[in-house]
Amino acid sequence: xxxxxxxxxxxxxxxxxxxxxxxxxxxxxxxxxxxxxxxxxxxxxxxxxxxxxxxxxxxxxxxxxxxxxxxxxxxxxxxxxxxxxxxxxxxxxxx
Amino acid sequence: xxxxxxxxxxxxxxxxxxxxxxxxxxxxxxxxxxxxxxxxxxxxxxxxxxxxxxxxxxxxxxxxxxxxxxxxxxxxxxxxxxxxxxxxxxxxxxxxxxxxxxxxxxxxxxxxxxxxxxxxxxxxxxxxxxxxxxxxxxxxxxxxxxxxxxxxxxxxxxxxxxxxxxxxxxxxxxxxxxxxxxxxxxxxxxxxxxxxxxxxxxxxxxxxxxxxxxxxxxxxxxxxxxxxxxxxxxxxxxxxxxxxxxxxxxxxxxxxxxxxxxxxxxxxxxxxxxxxxxxxxxxxxxxxxxxxxxxxxxxxxxxxxxxxxxxxxxxxxxxxxxxxxxxxxxxxxxxxxxxxxxxxxxxxxxxxxxxxxxxxxxxxxxxxxxxxxxxxxxxxxxxxxxxxxxxxxxxxxxxxxxxxxxxxxxxxxxxxxxxxxxxxxxxxxxxxxxxxxxxxxxxxxxxxxxxxxxxxxxxxxxxxxxxxxxxxxxxxxxxxxxxxxxxxxxxxxxxxxx
Numbered sequence: 001x002x003x004x005x006x007x008x009x010x011x012x013x014x015x016x017x018x019x020x021x022x023x024x025x026x027x028x029x030x031x032x033x034x035x036x037x038x039x040x041x042x043x044x045x046x047x048x049x050x051x052x053x054x055x056x057x058x059x060x061x062x063x064x065x066x067x068x069x070x071x072x073x074x075x076x077x078x079x080x081x082x083x084x085x086x087x088x089x090x091x092x093x094x095x
Numbered sequence: 096x097x098x099x100x101x102x103x104x105x106x107x108x109x110x111x112x113x114x115x116x117x118x119x120x121x122x123x124x125x126x127x128x129x130x131x132x133x134x135x136x137x138x139x140x141x142x143x144x145x146x147x148x149x150x151x152x153x154x155x156x157x158x159x160x161x162x163x164x165x166x167x168x169x170x171x172x173x174x175x176x177x178x179x180x181x182x183x184x185x186x187x188x189x190x191x192x193x194x195x196x197x198x199x200x201x202x203x204x205x206x207x208x209x210x211x212x213x214x215x216x217x218x219x220x221x222x223x224x225x226x227x228x229x230x231x232x233x234x235x236x237x238x239x240x241x242x243x244x245x246x247x248x249x250x251x252x253x254x255x256x257x258x259x260x261x262x263x264x265x266x267x268x269x270x271x272x273x274x275x276x277x278x279x280x281x282x283x284x285x286x287x288x289x290x291x292x293x294x295x296x297x298x299x300x301x302x303x304x305x306x307x308x309x310x311x312x313x314x315x316x317x318x319x320x321x322x323x324x325x326x327x328x329x330x331x332x333x334x335x336x337x338x339x340x341x342x343x344x345x346x347x348x349x350x351x352x353x354x355x356x357x358x359x360x361x362x363x364x365x366x367x368x369x370x371x372x373x374x375x376x377x378x379x380x381x382x383x384x385x386x387x388x389x390x391x392x393x394x395x396x397x398x399x400x401x402x403x404x405x406x407x408x409x410x411x412x413x414x415x416x417x418x419x420x421x422x423x424x425x426x427x428x429x430x431x432x433x434x435x436x437x438x439x440x441x442x443x444x445x446x447x448x449x450x451x452x453x454x455x456x457x458x459x460x461x462x463x464x465x466x467x468x469x470x471x472x473x474x475x476x477x478x479x480x481x482x483x484x485x486x487x488x489x490x491x492x493x494x495x496x497x498x499x500x501x502x503x504x505x506x507x508x509x510x511x512x513x514x515x516x517x518x519x520x521x522x523x524x525x526x527x528x529x530x531x532x533x534x535x536x537x538x539x540x541x542x543x544x545x546x547x548x549x550x551x552x553x554x555x556x557x558x559x560x561x562x563x564x565x566x567x568x569x570x571x572x573x574x575x576x577x578x579x580x581x582x583x584x585x586x587x588x589x590x591x592x593x
Contacts, residue, residue, distance in 0.1 A: 014184070014382055014384065015184075016186055053179045053201075053387040053393055054179075054387060054389065054391075054392050054393060055389075056392060058392055059177075059392055059393055059394065059395035060155050060180075060391055060392040060394045060395070061154070061155075062154075062155050062156070062157040062160065063128070063154045063155065063156060063157060064157055064158075065121045065122055065123055065156050065157060065158025065159070066122060066128065067122050067123045067128060067129065067130045068123070068128030069123075069127060069129045069142045069144075070129075070130075071129055071138070071139060071140060071141055071142045073138050073139050073141075076138065076141065076143070076146055082247060084244050084245070085137065085249070086136055086138050086139070086251075087137050087138065087240065087244065087250055087251055088138070088188075088250040088252070089244050089245070089247040089248070089249055089250070090188040090247060090248050090250055091247060091248070092247055092248050093187070093239060093241070093248045
């Protein structure tokens with residue numbers, strides 16, 4: 001499988017990255033290198049091998065259901081470019 | 096719509112699958128220690144984890160996992176011994192991380208099913224079982240407020256990180272009738288709502304968004320392969336859900352019949368205009384690029400934990416309904432009403448336990464009748480009912496032993512409801528509601544009524560049964576409602592025959 005430049009632009013759009021055609025061409029070459037490596041890995045017989053979802057072994061540690069964090073709103077809002085009535089303000093979004 | 100009559104949509108099958116987000120009733124968030132309480136000042140419950148500040152890491156809440164297990168066991172599902180959290184990537188201002196932590200390939204709850212009773216106009220109630228595909232844990236997003244903030248949108252992240260259980264069904268609702276398809280969807284949603292509140296894993300408050308349903312609706316000719324579906328969002332009441340599905344099915348049929356095609360999209364239901372409209376078209380359809388979240392190790396649930404949760408499960412609504420029918424001789428309908436929510440069931444059981452044996456039907460009639468009517472009129476739930484189970488039982492005991500009749504009981508109930516007294520017995524005395532069962536006293540009243548109503552007596556003797564009821568009414572009136580109705584009947588019959 002290999003990508004086309006439109007695929008790179010689409011993925012960049014999904015990640016909200018503005019990239020030039022030149023950057024897209026360079027990224028395309030790099031991504032296709034990665035896909036070639038994946039192709040080689042696919043040749044390995046993985047029958048009976050459990051898929052790995054995390055490089056570390058073990059299981060998720062759980063915490064008790066208790067309120068342990070009282071957020072400091074003033075501090076958390078301090079770096080916001082715009083705020084009003086305790087809200088973060090962002091450029092108008094409408095669905 | 097082009098057509099007004101239901102019959103105009105014959106020959107089509109409506110197929111529905113449902114996705115429900117149930118907000119889990121934990122004290123703290125799924126991955127942070129911030130509170131989940133509803134209605135706090137904006138952003139006062141948004142912790143650094145919920146805000147996605149650099150360097151923070153999620154730590155999973157045991158209480159959220161336990162509620163998912165509880166749900167899975169109640170619907171007969173498999174609890175995955177190992178499940179995986181994944182990142183669902185999209186950009187929106189109320190999603191600070193740029194991704195939602197969810198479960199994708201391996202959810203915690205797999206399979207299961209839910210049964211419900213489908214009711215509606217024009218058909219007899221029937222049972223329906225809907226298979227569940229899965230239920231997975233995920234975090235909620237914040238809220239965007241689009242009122243005018245100097246031309247900008249306001250963001251409140253209090254809800255960000257609130258634990259959700261997303262419950263997904265198979266497209267098991269497949270009905271050749273639009274109304275009935277919508278009724279099945281609503282019956283499923285009601286049963287699910289009842290179950291999650293019963294289990295205590297979700298408060299079920301639809302207005303506050305604690306229980307949100309989305310419906311995937313498509314139409315096809317019976318026997319054809321599945322049609323293109325649309326996902327309808329914003330179904331925040333059962334009534335709107337019904338209306339939205341009916342509207343959407345008709346819209347799709349109209350489109351196809353006029354030679355057009357259904358476009359796969361997300362549509363929003365607008366209750367004010369009773370229509371669905373496009374929210375996201377296929378062009379910018381989401382590509383979420385799921386991948387396992389490297390911040391979270393797999394969730395492992397051992398058999399011992401599952402067994403502990405199983406041992407702690409309450410009797411489930413369906414089992415209790417059957418028990419009410421079998422042990423108390425109630426109708427399935429009455430038993431269904433009593434087990435519609437846990438608080439009503441508990442109330443009923445408390446009343447029955449305090450009454451002499453064999454009075455469950457009386458208790459059921461009162462709870463499904465006068466109590467339900469008063470609770471509904473007050474717009475509340477039985478949890479806040481001002482007449483306690485002990486008070487109702489005390490009142491009904493006086494009906495059972497003949498101290499008062501039903502009419503007097505209703506008056507006492509109203510007085511208890513209004514807080515005019517706490518003791519049914521004291522209210523019966525202070526209002527003089529003790530019914531007259533003294534044969535001598537009743538005969539006196541009956542004689543007077545017969546003497547004063549010769550016309551009714553004549554009509555009754557001529558075969559008019561109605562005249563008898565008029566005479567009973569007169570006696571009740573003369574006794575100011577306190578006569579024992581059964582005794583009045585007997586005495587009247589005897590005197591008229593004589």
